[in-house]
Amino acid sequence: MSGLEDLYREIILDHYRSPRNRGELETPPAVRADGFNPLCGDEIVVYIDVDDSGTINEVAIGGQGCSISQSSASMMSAAIKGKTVTDARRLITAFKGLMSIHETDIGGDGSEAEMGIDDQAPHISIDNTDDVSLGDLEALRGVVKFPVRIKCATLGWNTLAQALDEASVT
Amino acid sequence: MTFPRDVKADFPLLRQRFHDTPIVYLDSANTSQKPQAVIDAMGCYYETTNANVHRGSYELAVRATDALEGARAKVAGFINAPSTSEVVFTKNATEGMNLLSRSWGGANLGPGDAVVISEMEHHANIVPWHMLAAEKGIELRWIPVDAAGHLDLTELDRLLDGAKLVSLTAMSNVLGTLNDIPHLAEAAHAAGALMAVDASQYVPHLATDVQAMGADFVIFTGHKMLGPMGIGVLWARAELLDAMPPFLGGGEMILQVTKEGFTTNEIPWKFEAGTPMVAEAVGLGAAIDYLNDLGMDNVRRHEVELTAYAMRTLTETHGDRITIHGPSEPAERGGVLSFVYGGDGDDCSGTVHPHDVAQVLDQAGVCVRAGHHCAKPLMGVLGANATTRASLYVYNDESDIDQLNAALTAADDLFSF
Numbered sequence: 001m002s003g004l005e006d007l008y009r010e011i012i013l014d015h016y017r018s019p020r021n022r023g024e025l026e027t028p029p030a031v032r033a034d035g036f037n038p039l040c041g042d043e044i045v046v047y048i049d050v051d052d053s054g055t056i057n058e059v060a061i062g063g064q065g066c067s068i069s070q071s072s073a074s075m076m077s078a079a080i081k082g083k084t085v086t087d088a089r090r091l092i093t094a095f096k097g098l099m100s101i102h103e104t105d106i107g108g109d110g111s112e113a114e115m116g117i118d119d120q121a122p123h124i125s126i127d128n129t130d131d132v133s134l135g136d137l138e139a140l141r142g143v144v145k146f147p148v149r150i151k152c153a154t155l156g157w158n159t160l161a162q163a164l165d166e167a168s169v170t
Numbered sequence: 171m172t173f174p175r176d177v178k179a180d181f182p183l184l185r186q187r188f189h190d191t192p193i194v195y196l197d198s199a200n201t202s203q204k205p206q207a208v209i210d211a212m213g214c215y216y217e218t219t220n221a222n223v224h225r226g227s228y229e230l231a232v233r234a235t236d237a238l239e240g241a242r243a244k245v246a247g248f249i250n251a252p253s254t255s256e257v258v259f260t261k262n263a264t265e266g267m268n269l270l271s272r273s274w275g276g277a278n279l280g281p282g283d284a285v286v287i288s289e290m291e292h293h294a295n296i297v298p299w300h301m302l303a304a305e306k307g308i309e310l311r312w313i314p315v316d317a318a319g320h321l322d323l324t325e326l327d328r329l330l331d332g333a334k335l336v337s338l339t340a341m342s343n344v345l346g347t348l349n350d351i352p353h354l355a356e357a358a359h360a361a362g363a364l365m366a367v368d369a370s371q372y373v374p375h376l377a378t379d380v381q382a383m384g385a386d387f388v389i390f391t392g393h394k395m396l397g398p399m400g401i402g403v404l405w406a407r408a409e410l411l412d413a414m415p416p417f418l419g420g421g422e423m424i425l426q427v428t429k430e431g432f433t434t435n436e437i438p439w440k441f442e443a444g445t446p447m448v449a450e451a452v453g454l455g456a457a458i459d460y461l462n463d464l465g466m467d468n469v470r471r472h473e474v475e476l477t478a479y480a481m482r483t484l485t486e487t488h489g490d491r492i493t494i495h496g497p498s499e500p501a502e503r504g505g506v507l508s509f510v511y512g513g514d515g516d517d518c519s520g521t522v523h524p525h526d527v528a529q530v531l532d533q534a535g536v537c538v539r540a541g542h543h544c545a546k547p548l549m550g551v552l553g554a555n556a557t558t559r560a561s562l563y564v565y566n567d568e569s570d571i572d573q574l575n576a577a578l579t580a581a582d583d584l585f586s587f
Contacts, residue, residue: 003189003533008584040525041542041555064555066525067585152525 006142007149008067015071015136020078023060025049030058031166035159037151042069046077046159050167054085061156068140068149073156075136085164092157092164098141099150172472173464178565180205180460191535194570199343199371199506199561200539201393204457208396211456215449223448224422224439238448241455242438248458249388250379251405258404258411258438259446263370264294266389266404267337269417269441270366271298274387274406275335277415281307284333286363288313288321289551290342293544295368299337313338315551319345319496330361338365340372340383344543344552344559345496346477346506348372355384364410370394374563375473375504377466380405396461396564397454401447411437418443461564469564473505476562480507480571487575491582495552505562508543510554511578512585522585524558530584531558534577536570 025032025047035044042065049058059077064070076095080088143153178184181203186193195203221231223238239254246254260266275298279285285299289312302308311329314322319342330336336358341348355365366387372378374395380388387410391402406414416423416434420443425433434440461469478500484492484507493510497503512522524540531538539559542549549555560574 004530004584007529013585039541041546041549042525043555066523068525146529149525149529 007146009139009142011136011139012067012071015074016067019061019070019074021059021061021074021081024062025058025060030060031163033159033162033166035063035155035162037065037069037155039148039151040066042066042152042155044069044073044156044159046073046156046163048080048160048163048167050085056080056083056085056088065155066149066152068143068152069155072140072153073159075140076156076160079137080160085167088160088164092161095137095140095157096154099144099154172468172475173564177464178567180207181565182206182209184565188535189533191573194534194536194573196560196562196566196570196574197537197539198374198394198563198566199543199559201399202374202396202563203565204398204453205396205460207460208398208453208456212398212449212453215452219452220449222445234448238446238451241451244455244458245403248378248462249373249403249405250381252381253408255437256405256408256411258406258441259451260389260402260404260441261400261447262393262402263368263389263391264402266391266402267294267368268298269404270337270387270389271302273414273417273441274410275299275302275308276306277413279306279308279334282309284309284311286311286313286329286333286336286338286358288338289315290319290321290345290347290545290548291337291339292343292368292370293546294370295337295339296547312547315345315548318498319347321347321349326357327361330357330363333358333361333363336363336365337368337387339368339370341369341375341504341506342496342545342548343371343506344508344545344548344557346503346508347496348376348503351383351385355386359384371504371506374461376470386410392450392454392457395454396457398450401450401454404441408437411441414441416443417441420444422446464564472564473562474500476566476568476571477503477505477507479568480505480560480562480574483571483575484509484578488578488582492578495557505566506559507561508557508559510557511581522581524556526585527558527578527581530581531574531577534573534580536574536577538574 030047030049033046043063045062047060048056051057059081061073061077079091140153143149183203184193184195215237219233219237221234223235242257243254246257251257260269285308287295299310303310313329316322338349338354340351351367358365364386367383367385369388369390373390386407388405393399423435423440423443425435481494481500491512495508510521511527528538528540541556543559
């Protein structure tokens with residue numbers, strides 16, 4: 001079915017079929033945050049365990065939702081595991097930047113250039129990842145062509161931001 | 171099918187193509203499309219009749235006032251209201267519900283007073299009562315929904331005991347369930363409670379007689395019945411409206427204003443503060459003319475036939491892959507088909523998420539709603555966070571169902587692992 005390939009990339013469907021870091025962590029020592037999309041009822045639960053040096057040692061993802069929300073959260077979990085809180089926040093900013101292009105310019109002509117899906121788009125840089133490559137998160141780039149799905153893609157990331165806030169006060 | 175002419179041709183929007191395919195609009199429980207007659211009536215109003223109402227001394231203003239009040243009379247006739255003065259125009263059904271809870275509820279309910287609703291209500295018939303519970307300490311009681319999608323009335327007597335108001339939907343916007351309002355109104359009255367009906371999904375699809383319903387309040391919206399967005403109706407018995415305090419204050423709703431206070435206008439204008447939605451009323455009147463021309467019995471017959479066709483063909487094609495919620499007998503339900511696709515029956519695992527189903531259907535030009543349908547408590551009962559919902563109306567035909575059916579197969583191909 002034409003037009004959907006940009007949204008449902010194979011890597012996205014792979015994370016949807018086989019979500020990484022699925023489960024729960026004991027709280028405490030881990031912290032938990034719950035995110036909801038009131039539009040569709042999707043929910044994401046993010047658990048992170050941050051050590052004294054500020055490194056995210058463990059991450060687990062719970063909840064349920066559509067392929068985009070679940071695969072985005074799965075990729076996110078793989079990308080932040082072993083990273084510092086600072087790096088994770090940087091990643092959130094970069095990812096939300098990628099997803100906010102269309103939200104702030106919804107009156108455009110709908111062309112790719114208009115939506116910023118070109119070389120000007122912010123790049124997400126992830127250093128020394130073990131099981132996740134840059135390409136994984138880049139696969140979600142196509143979501144901006146489907147504005148109603150942007151909230152699906154960012155749900156896990158907003159929930160992670162809550163969890164990081166939680167971790168920094170405990 | 172039932173109609174002697176091509177109804178779809180009356181709806182200009184449905185001539186459009188999306189994603190290189192003719193649009194298949196299956197989201198009428200959300201909002202309906204508008205026939206050319208409604209669009210023209212509203213345009214004509216602005217071209218020939220527009221002026222403010224109830225206050226101009228010139229001929230044009232008189233015509234505008236007549237247009238508004240003429241529309242009110244059409245509504246009254248359409249629902250068999252005993253008097254035109256009992257028809258209050260609101261912004262939508264949600265505002266009607268808030269008028270009921272704020273005005274009648276505010277004056278008549280206090281701490282511990284019980285309002286009975288059900289698990290299949292739209293948020294519009296839930297949240298206003300939650301708000302009143304937080305403010306005044308009223309008690310909210312819930313009639314449960316059984317596995318077949320009907321109200322479970324086994325505990326009705328206990329739930330009604332001491333209740334002041336029963337407020338129920340006439341037709342579920344998720345399950346299509348038709349509730350037996352006359353029976354429920356009788357039970358409410360026997361228990362000393364008043365009966366309010368959320369008829370937003372009922373009035374567009376079935377001949378409505380508020381007197382036969384036995385209700386005290388009936389609330390619905392214009393945009394689901396071929397009319398424009400921005401106008402709804404609250405009908406109530408005149409003696410109730412007369413006794414209720416005003417809802418919003420301002421112009422139009424007063425008789426006298428002094429530095430010391432005000433007196434209220436007569437009903438229904440007492441509840442219509444400010445400049446009303448005259449063009450929208452005219453559009454609603456034109457929608458009623460259009461529906462009357464089709465005949466509400468024909469509208470209902472068409473939807474039962476098409477619902478039966480949809481349930482039969484979807485089940486034939488997709489077998490156990492599709493679970494359609496709500497009553498299994500088409501004649502006992504409205505044309506609202508909420509379903510879960512994929513998985514194996516009761517097990518949620520393996521289902522294609524409704525958001526993903528709707529995305530693939532959209533690519534085939536098929537418009538459906540995916541989500542909780544503003545009925546989150548019911549979603550909890552169904553054990554789902556969301557469903558996909560296809561809802562039918564006068565302009566739908568078998569070809570629309572066939573396109574839905576084919577597009578579902580495409581979703582299955584993409585997501586079956």
